[in-house]
Amino acid sequence: xxxxxxxxxxxxxxxxxxxxxxxxxxxxxxxxxxxxxxxxxxxxxxxxxxxxxxxxxxxxxxxxxxxxxxxxxxxxxxxxxxxxxxxxxxxxxxxxxxxxxxxxxxxxxxxxxxxxxxxxxxxxxxxxxxxxxxxxxxxxxxxxxxxxxxxxxxxxxxxxxxxxxxxxxxxxxxxxxxxxxxxxxxxxxxxxxxxxxxxxxxxxxxxxxxxxxxxxxxxxxxxxxxxxxxxxxxxxxxxxxxxxxxxxxxxxxxxxxxxxxxxxxxxxxxxxxxxxxxxxxxxxxx
Numbered sequence: 001x002x003x004x005x006x007x008x009x010x011x012x013x014x015x016x017x018x019x020x021x022x023x024x025x026x027x028x029x030x031x032x033x034x035x036x037x038x039x040x041x042x043x044x045x046x047x048x049x050x051x052x053x054x055x056x057x058x059x060x061x062x063x064x065x066x067x068x069x070x071x072x073x074x075x076x077x078x079x080x081x082x083x084x085x086x087x088x089x090x091x092x093x094x095x096x097x098x099x100x101x102x103x104x105x106x107x108x109x110x111x112x113x114x115x116x117x118x119x120x121x122x123x124x125x126x127x128x129x130x131x132x133x134x135x136x137x138x139x140x141x142x143x144x145x146x147x148x149x150x151x152x153x154x155x156x157x158x159x160x161x162x163x164x165x166x167x168x169x170x171x172x173x174x175x176x177x178x179x180x181x182x183x184x185x186x187x188x189x190x191x192x193x194x195x196x197x198x199x200x201x202x203x204x205x206x207x208x209x210x211x212x213x214x215x216x217x218x219x220x221x222x223x224x225x226x227x228x229x230x231x232x233x234x235x236x237x238x239x240x241x242x243x244x245x246x247x248x249x250x251x252x253x254x255x256x257x258x259x260x261x262x263x264x265x266x267x268x269x270x271x272x273x274x275x276x277x278x279x280x281x282x283x284x285x286x
Contacts, residue, residue, distance in 0.1 A: 006032035007056040011079055013046060023082050030089035033060045034075050038121035038130065045080040047123060049130050051115050054091055071115050076128065076167055086167040095161070098172045102236040105227060108157045108174040116159065118182070125191040126165035127231055131173075133158050133181055158183045160196055162229065170234050173227060179207050182222065188286045189260035193237065195286060196227040197263075204248055204270060212251070217270045218277055221248035224265070226284065246270060247280040261286055 007030065013023035023046075033053035040047045051071035058070075074095060077087040092111060101107040112134065119132030134156030158181055160173040175181075175198050182199040201207065203223035204216040214220045223243040230237040250266045257264040267280035 005056070006059045007034075009034070011046070011048075013041070013079075023079065025079055025082060025084060027077075027079075027084045027087060029075060029077065029087045030056065031073065031075055032056050032058050033070055035060070035071065035115065037116065037119055040121045040123060042123050045078055045085065045123075047121060047128060048077045048079075049121055049128070050075060052089055072112075074130075074161060076130075076163060078167060088167045090169050094169060095172050098169050100171045100173055100229075100236050102227070102239045104241055105225075105236075105239045106176045108176055111159070111172060111174070112156060117155070120185065122185055122187075124187045124194075125231075127170075127191070128163040128167070129160060129185055129194060130163075131158070131160035131183055131185060131196065133177065133183070155180050158198055160185070160194075160227075160229075162194070162231075170231075171229065173229065173236070175225075175227075180210075180212070184255075186258060186263055186284075186286065192231055193286070194229040194231065195263070195284070196229065197284075198225045198227065199223070199249065199251075199254070200225070200243070201251070203243060205251075216272070217248065217268055218272055218274065219268060220251035221268050221270065222251050222254070224249050224282070242282075247282075249282060256281075 008028050011025040012021055015022055031052045035050045036048050037050035052073050052075040053070055054073050072092040073090060075089045078085040095111040115135045116132035117135045122129045155177060157177050158175040162171045164170050173196060179202045181201055184197045186195040200223040201212060204221050206213050206215045212220055225242055226240045227236060228238040247267045247269055250268055254265050256266050263284040265282040267282050269278040269280060
């Protein structure tokens with residue numbers, strides 16, 4: 001039986017109310033074994049991103065199971081008005097070459113994998129930001145849809161991949177982690193800067209077998225640090241480490257409000273004593 005090439009894909013955009021097919025595009029991507037992690041439709045365009053192999057000849061079979069080396073690269077596509085605007089693949093060497101760092105930020109020296117947990121895909125002024133926590137899959141890990149079992153796996157670094165309006169890779173940001181962590185993004189009103197909010201869950205808490213329990217405070221709180229990235233300069237403009245012994249941000253409900261000029265976070269005083277419990281409001285000016 002004739003099979004299509006492993007790097008051939010078909011895209012369908014279906015209306016959520018009428019179920020009519022609005023777009024149908026068959027296209028060839030640079031590489032195969034594309035595990036599409038995130039899809040985002042914004043401003044009339046659809047963006048697809050996820051890890052891929054380094055070649056265009058390998059099929060994504062269930063057996064043998066995937067290896068870590070299969071997902072050391074990244075592939076991004078943009079589809080608009082029934083046409084592929086771009087479909088680009090970035091090898092691990094490209095990702096490593098784009099790594100940015102700044103004093104105080106414990107960045108990784110290499111990108112060790114691109115399968116990410118709790119990832120987000122954001123687009124502002126055509127620029128793409130894909131970020132989350134690296135998931136170090138081990139050989140023998142079984143694919144279940146777009147997630148991976150915990151067999152042979154562990155948490156890795158927080159990562160952010162930044163692309164320009166044409167899908168070219170501008171920068172890779174990272175923060176070293178060995179346990180579960182969390183990150184999110186915000187943008188200035190004009191979209192010229194990115195704020196990458198990093199939460200260290202293990203700083204004040206105990207993490208065992210996937211369970212998080214408070215260790216230094218009366219409830220679960222996370223240490224906060226912020227990376228500011230300038231899209232125009234294509235570099236990190238600042239890094240703020242806000243870890244301290246007095247307060248930390250609330251784990252369950254950290255963001256109270258966002259607008260064009262600021263972010264308001266809910267924090268808690270770091271104490272185990274009930275009588276000393278206090279709420280802390282943290283305002284970040286964009």
